[in-house]
Amino acid sequence: MHSSPRTDVVPAATPAASLVFTTVLSHGPLTRIEIGRRTALSPAAVTKAVRPLMAAGYLVEGVDEEARASLGRPANPVRVDGGRALFIGVKVTGDEIIAVLTDLCCRIRVARHVQLTARDPGAVLASIGALVQELLTEAEGFGVQVSGLGLAVSGDVDRVAGVVRYSPFLDWRDVPLAELAGTVTGLPVTVDNDVRALTVAEQWFGAGAGVSDFALVTVGAGIGCGLVVHGRVVSGAHGVAGEIGHLSIDPLGPLCHCGNTGCVEAIAGDAAIIRRVREVTGLPVTDSARALELAHQGDPGAREVYARAGEAIGRAIGAVVNVLGPERVIISGEGLAAYDLFAEHIRVAFTASAFGTAAQCDVMTRPLPFEEWARGAAATAIQSFIGIDT
Amino acid sequence: MHSSPRTDVVPAATPAASLVFTTVLSHGPLTRIEIGRRTALSPAAVTKAVRPLMAAGYLVEGVDEEARASLGRPANPVRVDGGRALFIGVKVTGDEIIAVLTDLCCRIRVARHVQLTARDPGAVLASIGALVQELLTEAEGFGVQVSGLGLAVSGDVDRVAGVVRYSPFLDWRDVPLAELAGTVTGLPVTVDNDVRALTVAEQWFGAGAGVSDFALVTVGAGIGCGLVVHGRVVSGAHGVAGEIGHLSIDPLGPLCHCGNTGCVEAIAGDAAIIRRVREVTGLPVTDSARALELAHQGDPGAREVYARAGEAIGRAIGAVVNVLGPERVIISGEGLAAYDLFAEHIRVAFTASAFGTAAQCDVMTRPLPFEEWARGAAATAIQSFIGIDT
DNA sequence: TTCTTTCATTGACAGCGGAAAAGAACCCCC
DNA sequence: GGGGGTTCTTTTCCGCTGTCAATGAAAGAA
Known part of the structure; x- marks a missing residue:
């Protein structure tokens, strides 16, 4: 059974409608007044934007019964009908x-x-x-x-x-x-x-909702970084941005596959950690789980490897923060499984390398399910x- | 004689007018058609935006007599009257x-x-x-x-x-x-x-005109960087951005006044260069001019100092390019006086550290008069x- | 019941920008 | 030298969006 290509009703015809819809999408049920406040639109404009969206079934009147606090006509919050x-x-x-x-x-x-x-x-x-x-x-x-x-x-x-x-x-x-x-x-x-x-x-449905400038750092096989500046995802003029995995942290560091030395990825990427743990412990470690296990068991060599990885990540985050001054940095990725091992080192290295008020940046972690x-x-x-x- | 505060006529009342005006301001004399093309406005809208601006004297019909090339009604370019x-x-x-x-x-x-x-x-x-x-x-x-x-x-x-x-x-x-x-x-x-x-x-009147993503690197007493992303200057959530002077390039590098080690500024800032030249040559060098003179005279120690400074700057630019993927990097600042001494080192270090297509970024220099x-x-x-x- | 308060909607309206057509200013060519 | 062609510019009309101000609606309070 094949579904044939079809053009569904585009919910947001006008800029205002688009704005309203994305606002409601990101920020749960909202009253129309509140939508107006957040989008800098007049209540009338909100009503007019909401109506066709409700008629099409994309928005529904909320069932947020509880928050009945103050005087006056009760608010009638609106939310996106996910099932639509x-x-x-x-x-x-x-x-x-x-x-x-x-x-x-x-x-x-x-x-x-x-x-x-x-x-x-x-x-x-x-x-x-x-x-x-x-x-x-x-x-x-x-x-x-x-x-x-x-x-x-x-x-x-x-x-x-x-x-x-x-x-x-x-x-x-x-x-x-x-x-x-x-x-x-x-x-x-x-x-x-x-x-x-x-x-x-993350920007629409996660920790970046409502934040106009943030960075999402992914730790895993590679070290990557997604950036949102001025409320928009940065793509780079040549399609490449956020390549913090290849920031060179240490001129004397290990050789990276990119040809440079001391790249973050060559220190804190999965492959680098595994190789280094093998070197240090002399054990035939071939996957992250085993390396992690050794470190969790207290092997000092393995722990040191993770410590250095944490330091590298922390300095990379420091570099991003110094360059962009984001409001928030979200650390995520499969590598987060080892977070307890390098959390403190990330923090210390970040704090040391962040300059001035940029260090006020809120650094947080988010688990990353494989899906x-x-x-x-x-x-x-x-x-x-x-x-x-x- | 005191001028009292007064509110001049704001030239651009509507968004379209603002857009038209800034476009003409940045890109010299333009025909109305061309303005329309660049702003994605209809010719009619351009005419309507231009008229009040001309009436107020901010725009004038250009005197661009020469470029009379093709067929048809001659174009009537419009430019900003600077003297207004x-x-x-x-x-x-x-x-x-x-x-x-x-x-x-x-x-x-x-x-x-x-x-x-x-x-x-x-x-x-x-x-x-x-x-x-x-x-x-x-x-x-x-x-x-x-x-x-x-x-x-x-x-x-x-x-x-x-x-x-x-x-x-x-x-x-x-x-x-x-x-x-x-x-x-x-x-x-x-x-x-x-x-x-x-x-x-630079964004409006210089090498950044018409470029939506670029970085301006200033080399001098400090190493700074201004960023334009998505056509807007980046300010940072906490008022700080572009602090590439305090990117830590080398963990074993000199101590920086910020408390960190191996900062770009601690290697390539004026004070760092002067101090280092003094150390290397043993001469009582106290200002940039003297340090520069020594290097230009061929003193190998001094030249080496500039070479390392160039390398640090190049790596800092590489970091910015890897993170943001700008279309262009403009190097400027008083330190450009020594550009011949470190140009090649900047280029080499930049090329080595830029990752993938980000290296296609156009790196250029601009003199910086003191005013x-x-x-x-x-x-x-x-x-x-x-x-x-x- | 009536008043107050807050949320939401309605209808009139201003204004912006677009489409299309007309106008304007040149060159070319017969 | 008058069409014809071409390109730039303006005009006219029109749709549409979002605001304003007034009205309606739904509660609790007096």
Whole structure:
């Protein structure tokens, strides 16, 4: 059973409607007055923007019965009806594809993943197609159609063009992924860089909601960073931004695959940690779990490795904070499993390297379930659905 | 003779008018069609925006007689009449005040500077007042009134509030400079951080015109950086941004006054270079000119100091480029006098540290006359005059 | 019951910007 | 030298958006 390409009703026709919708989407149930306050729109404009959105079923009158505090006519909060539309988000890594089915509020309904055997665009596309088909079938159970597909790929991705310019892990160059996936799945497709996609999810549905300047640092196989400046995700003039994994922290540090020395990733990336733990302990450590275990068991050598990794991450965050002065830094990623091991070192290194009032920046952590990357992809699809291009 | 505070006609009432005006201001004479193309406005809208601006004398029909190339009705380019309004820009350093009188196109008409004997707000304000008065007298000769005063101060400055939160060089805290200077001079006052002010000038009237993402690196006593992202100057959530002088490049590097080690400024700042040249050569070098002279004479030790400084700057630029992926980096500052000594090292270090396509970033230099900082202040005053707050 | 308070909506209205067509100013060419 | 072609500019009309001010609605308080 194939779903054919169709154009759903775009909820937000006017700028005001778009603004209202995204505000409600990010900040839970809100009264119309409150929406007006936050968007700097008049109450009348809010009413007029809300009506068609409610008529189309995207917004519903809230059931927020409790907060009955003061005098006057009771407020009638409005919220997004998550069940009104579904989206599929797919994260493509070098050896796995993770897909989630989310609702309009980007809550995950179903998650799936499959191993990837080949990395050429054809094979990957086939896997994506199969996985999406599965989720489309699942979606039928909800009685709502799927309104968009988001794909997250690491590397240099041109979201507007829908093209993967260059992905080192997949060894792709100039693959028109959006178009290809569109013909395979029959869905409107949005393609974006994985870190940026995750940043979008955080900006709209996470710890970045309502914050106009923040950084999202991902710790794992690589060390990445998504940036939001002036309320917008930074893409970089050449498609690359937030590459803190290749900030060179120490001229005498280990050689990085990028050719430089002392890169953060060459100190704090998964592979670097594993290799270094092996060197230090002399044990045949081959995966993060084992390295982590050793450190948790108290092996001083392993602990030292994590300490140095924490220091490197802390200094990288310091660099970002010195350059951009964000309001908040969110640390996330699979590497967070080792957070207890390097938290203090991150903090110390960050505090030492942050200059002046920039150090007031709020540094926090967020757990990152493995489907979260795919959820980020879904968030980009939701953006496109609402009519936000960048 | 005191000029009393007055509200001049704000040229740009509507967003479209503001857009048109700033476009013409930055990009010389433009035909209406071209303005429409650049602003994504319809020709009709351009005409309607231009008319009142011409009526008020801010725009004039260009005299661009030559470029008569093709068929059809000849184009009638429009440009800003610089002589329509004057502005004063003042840069306050620890020991000097530089002031310029500029026209609406931010061309310098008169420049003055005085030494500063005391740094307390009262004394500085008196000097500013005297200098502004001088320039106001000069301005009478042009037959146009001065429409705004811009003040540039290093440190943490809250432009919107007009308050200098903290300036280390002046040892000021929470000085409401805009208000104070307003009462002294009777002019509308804009206060901003010096690097940001310079960045504004570059964005509107310099190498940043038309570039939505760029960085301006200033090399001199300190190493600073102004950033423009998404077409807007970055201020940082806590008033601090672009602090690349305190990126730590080398854990084993020299101690910096900020308490950290291996800061760019501790390697490539004027004071650091002078001290290091003295150490290396054993000569009693006390100023930049002498250090520069030694290096230019071929002293290997001194040359090595500049080489290391260049490397530090190049790596700092690499960090900025990796984090933000700007389209262009403009290197400027008094330290550019030594550019021949470290240009190659900057280039090499930058190329090595920039990751992926970010390295495509266009790195260029711009001379920085001593009045340029004050011109930046004038540019902020022009912004305020037009009705742009941030 | 009536008043007060707060939230929400309505209808009139101003104004911005767009589409399309007309006007204007040149060159070219027959 | 008068069309014809081309390009820039303006005009006219019109839709649409968001504001203003007044009205309506839903409570608790007096």
